[in-house]
Amino acid sequence: MKTIEPVSIWxxxxxxxxxxxxxYASNVVLGISATFSYxxxxxxxxxxxFQVLSSGSLNMTGEAYQQWQxxxxxxxxxxxxxxxxxxxxxxxxxxxxxxxxxxxxVEQPIV
Numbered sequence: 174m175k176t177i178e179p180v181s182i183w184x185x186x187x188x189x190x191x192x193x194x195x196x197y198a199s200n201v202v203l204g205i206s207a208t209f210s211y212x213x214x215x216x217x218x219x220x221x222x223f224q225v226l227s228s229g230s231l232n233m234t235g236e237a238y239q240q241w242q243x244x245x246x247x248x249x250x251x252x253x254x255x256x257x258x259x260x261x262x263x264x265x266x267x268x269x270x271x272x273x274x275x276x277x278x279v280e281q282p283i284v
Contacts, residue, residue: 174214174263175248182213182226189215191226193263196251199230206234207241209251231255 179190191213200208213227231254233241241247252259 175252175259176261176263177213177252178258178260180213180257182215184215184224184226189224189226192216193223194252194255194257194259195263196248198247206232206238207247208232209247211251211255213255 174193174195176192177194179192181188182191193214193216194211195214196209196211198207199210209231211229211231212225214223215226217224231251233250237250248259
């Protein structure tokens with residue numbers, strides 16, 4: 174997943190900002206073409222997690238397919254097709270460490 178410059182997308186009567194792009198090759202015909210499924214997410218930063226705002230597929234053929242040697246090329250090609258700007262790798266938030274209360278042991282006097 175990659176972070177992207179925010180893109181406004183209409184979602185059930187509300188405009189939301191897609192900030193995350195995810196994609197995977199869903200069909201590859203070696204030497205000929207690749208079909209990529211993509212998803213644009215809104216990170217709600219609450220218990221709902223990610224919401225898909227838009228999804229679809231793109232078909233890479235011809236010269237673009239021939240130039241695809243590394244994943245970074247595919248990411249850049251997909252972003253270009255969707256008119257998106259990748260800003261970096263998505264790094265999931267680290268949940269806060271739980272607070273551990275120390276157990277207090279009171280020694281009883283011997284009588």
